[in-house]
Amino acid sequence: MALSARNHLEGTVTDVETGQVMAEVVIELGDGQEVTSTITRNSFERLDIEPGDEVAAVIKASEVMVSNN
Amino acid sequence: MALSARNHLEGTVTDVETGQVMAEVVIELGDGQEVTSTITRNSFERLDIEPGDEVAAVIKASEVMVSNN
Amino acid sequence: MALSARNHLEGTVTDVETGQVMAEVVIELGDGQEVTSTITRNSFERLDIEPGDEVAAVIKASEVMVSNN
Amino acid sequence: MALSARNHLEGTVTDVETGQVMAEVVIELGDGQEVTSTITRNSFERLDIEPGDEVAAVIKASEVMVSNN
Amino acid sequence: MALSARNHLEGTVTDVETGQVMAEVVIELGDGQEVTSTITRNSFERLDIEPGDEVAAVIKASEVMVSNN
Amino acid sequence: MALSARNHLEGTVTDVETGQVMAEVVIELGDGQEVTSTITRNSFERLDIEPGDEVAAVIKASEVMVSNN
Numbered sequence: 001m002a003l004s005a006r007n008h009l010e011g012t013v014t015d016v017e018t019g020q021v022m023a024e025v026v027i028e029l030g031d032g033q034e035v036t037s038t039i040t041r042n043s044f045e046r047l048d049i050e051p052g053d054e055v056a057a058v059i060k061a062s063e064v065m066v067s068n069n
Numbered sequence: 070m071a072l073s074a075r076n077h078l079e080g081t082v083t084d085v086e087t088g089q090v091m092a093e094v095v096i097e098l099g100d101g102q103e104v105t106s107t108i109t110r111n112s113f114e115r116l117d118i119e120p121g122d123e124v125a126a127v128i129k130a131s132e133v134m135v136s137n138n
Numbered sequence: 139m140a141l142s143a144r145n146h147l148e149g150t151v152t153d154v155e156t157g158q159v160m161a162e163v164v165i166e167l168g169d170g171q172e173v174t175s176t177i178t179r180n181s182f183e184r185l186d187i188e189p190g191d192e193v194a195a196v197i198k199a200s201e202v203m204v205s206n207n
Numbered sequence: 208m209a210l211s212a213r214n215h216l217e218g219t220v221t222d223v224e225t226g227q228v229m230a231e232v233v234i235e236l237g238d239g240q241e242v243t244s245t246i247t248r249n250s251f252e253r254l255d256i257e258p259g260d261e262v263a264a265v266i267k268a269s270e271v272m273v274s275n276n
Numbered sequence: 277m278a279l280s281a282r283n284h285l286e287g288t289v290t291d292v293e294t295g296q297v298m299a300e301v302v303i304e305l306g307d308g309q310e311v312t313s314t315i316t317r318n319s320f321e322r323l324d325i326e327p328g329d330e331v332a333a334v335i336k337a338s339e340v341m342v343s344n345n
Numbered sequence: 346m347a348l349s350a351r352n353h354l355e356g357t358v359t360d361v362e363t364g365q366v367m368a369e370v371v372i373e374l375g376d377g378q379e380v381t382s383t384i385t386r387n388s389f390e391r392l393d394i395e396p397g398d399e400v401a402a403v404i405k406a407s408e409v410m411v412s413n414n
Contacts, residue, residue: 001139001274001275001276002184002185002274002275003141003196003272003274003275004175004177004178004181004182004184004185004196004272004273004274005134005181005196005272006105006178006180006181007103007105008136009098009102009104010102010138017365017366018365018366019226019227019229019364019365019366019367020224020225020226020227020364020365021224021225021226021228021229021230021231021245021366021367022226022229022245022364022366022367023366024130024366024385025135027135029098029100030099030100030101030102031098031099031100032099033078033079033098033099034076035076035078035133036075036076036130036133036385036387037133037134037142038130038131038133038200038366038367038385039134039135039198039199040142040144040199040231040243040245042144042231042243043135043142043143043144043199044135044142046140046142047137047140047142048137049135049137053137054138055135055136055137056135056136056138057133057134057135057136058133058134058135058136058141058142058143059104059128059132059133059134060132060269060270060272061093061105061106061107061177061178061181062107062176062269062270062405062407063128063129063132063405063407064104064105064106064107064126064127064128065074065106065108065126065127065128065348065349065350065405066094066096066106066108066112066113066116066118066124066125066126066127066348066349067077067124067125067126067127067346067347067348067349068116068117068118068122068346068347068348069079069123069124069125069346070343070344070345070346071343071344071391072341072342072343072344072348072403073341073342073343073382073384073385073388073389073391074341074388074403075385075387086158086159087158087159088157088158088159088160088295088296088298089158089293089294089295089296089298090159090160090293090294090295090297090298090299090300090314091157091159091160091295091297091298093159093178093180105178105180106349107159107160107178107407108349108405108406109300109312109314109349109351109406111300111312111351112349112350112406113349115347115349116347116349127348127349127350129338129339129384130384130388131198131200131338131339131383132198132200134141134142134143134198135141135142136139136140136141136142137139137141138139143272144243145241145242145243146274147236147240147242148240148276155296155297156296156297157295157296157297157298158295158296159298160295160297160298161297162268162297162316162318163273167216167236167238167240168237168238168239168240169236169237169238170237171216171217171236171237172214173214173216173266173271174213174214174268174271174316174318175268175271175272175273176268176269176271176297176298176316177272177273181273182273185273185275186275187273187275191275192276193273193274193275193276194273194274194276195271195273195274196271196272196273196274197242197266197270197271197272199231199243199244199245200245200336200338201266201267201336201338202242202243202264202265202266203212203244203246203264203265203266203279203280203281203336204232204234204244204246204250204251204254204256204262204263204264204279204280205215205262205263205264205265205277205278205279205280206254206255206256206260206262206277206278206279207217207261207262207263208277208412208413208414209322210279210334210411210412210413211313211315211319211320211322211323211334211410211411211412212319212334212410213316213318226364226365226367227363227364227365228362228363228364228366228368228369229364229367229383244280246280246336246337247280247282247337247369247381247383249282249369249381250280250281250282250337251280253278253280254278254280265279265280265281267315267407267408267410268315268316269314269408281410282381283379283380283381284412285354285374285378285380286378286414301411303411305354305374305376305378306375306376306377306378307374307375307376308375309354309355309374309375310352311352311354311404311409312351312352312406312409313406313409313410313411314406314407314409315410315411320411323411323413324413325411325413329413330414331411331412331413331414332411332412332414333409333410333411333412334409334410334411334412335380335404335408335409335410336408337369337381337382337383338383339404339405339408340380340381340382340383340402340403340404341350341382341384341402341403341404342370342372342382342384342388342389342392342394342400342401342402342403343353343400343401343402343403344392344393344394344398344400345355345399345400345401
């Protein structure tokens with residue numbers, strides 16, 4: 001299976017937090033930068049992930065802004 | 070100024086491509102992974118960026134999916 | 139690989155249109171309803187899809203609105 | 208009123224779940240496929256929907272990815 | 277018809293620009309602030325809008341970030 | 346710092362509501378129209394905002410739909 005989303009950033013789960021409907025997952029990339037994701041709690045439970053797991057942050061290119069420092 | 074968007078991934082512009090309305094910007098992170106962004110051509114011209122520039126990819130947490138390898 | 143995005147709608151590509159940076163893909167579902175997607179032209183070419191192909195429209199739950207008829 | 212969002216998928220609400228700020232709504236399409244939506248709890252209450260109601264899932268084309276099976 | 281999207285900002289179209297696949301629409305609100313939208317060219321043509329028309333910018337709450345000046 | 350996101354709508358926070366993972370912020374613009382935003386509770390706490398504060402609603406152009414009244 002190939003997905004059109006251009007961005008697959010591989011990293012390690014470092015933190016998870018769950019509410020009734022939503023969950024927050026923090027992923028650390030290879031260079032130490034962090035990516036935070038909010039997904040539904042149902043998706044979170046279906047993925048069955050926990051800190052230490054290797055995952056990818058997947059992001060559609062249209063959702064990425066650019067900041068000029 | 071502080072922005073609610075949780076994800077600011079610093080990197081270097083490696084490629085840009087422009088159409089009539091949209092532009093595509095490729096950013097390489099510190100660990101060699103790439104992030105692709107599509108923004109309007111007007112935003113692209115206002116930011117005045119080109120390959121080699123240090124920028125950040127800014128992404129709202131709600132736009133980040135998680136993939137369980 | 140499992141992706142957190144909850145929505146995978148299977149269908150058949152019925153139309154494609156390409157610009158310099160973006161491409162539009164129309165997918166017909168099993169009940170005749172259509173889903174339109176805009177992705178980058180680069181993603182479109184990498185997926186190598188054309189009318190008649192079986193694909194899935196993948197959508198993060200946070201992007202879906204509800205309309206009460 | 209006409210909305211630019213290209214995708215209006217008609218279906219029936221099959222499940223709802225509410226948290227303090229967010230709500231999750233599951234909609235079954237005519238061909239049996241399901242679409243999950245997360246909206247604010249306030250929007251959910253304003254729409255006044257419950258399982259069995261006929262609604263539409265509305266999605267902007269830029270939010271739809273394509274997966275090549 | 278009621279839509280879950282919380283934000284309907286009424287204004288006047290002040291500028292439009294079209295590419296092959298995408299179109300950009302600029303809307304001026306009552307207090308002089310501007311909202312820029314990118315939609316597909318097909319949606320733009322279906323809406324049949326031009327400068328001077330009264331429209332609304334519709335935005336899902338999950339897409340709005342907050343900046344603390 | 347300049348951000349590619351085209352839309353920075355200045356206003357005043359009029360209401361906030363927090364859940365375990367998400368928070369909802371309501372911003373009133375100069376012409377009395379309201380913008381609702383959902384961000385993570387962590388972002389909300391980091392921004393340290395409360396009713397009466399001057400903030401901006403920041404929105405990527407690709408997330409804005411147009412409605413033809």
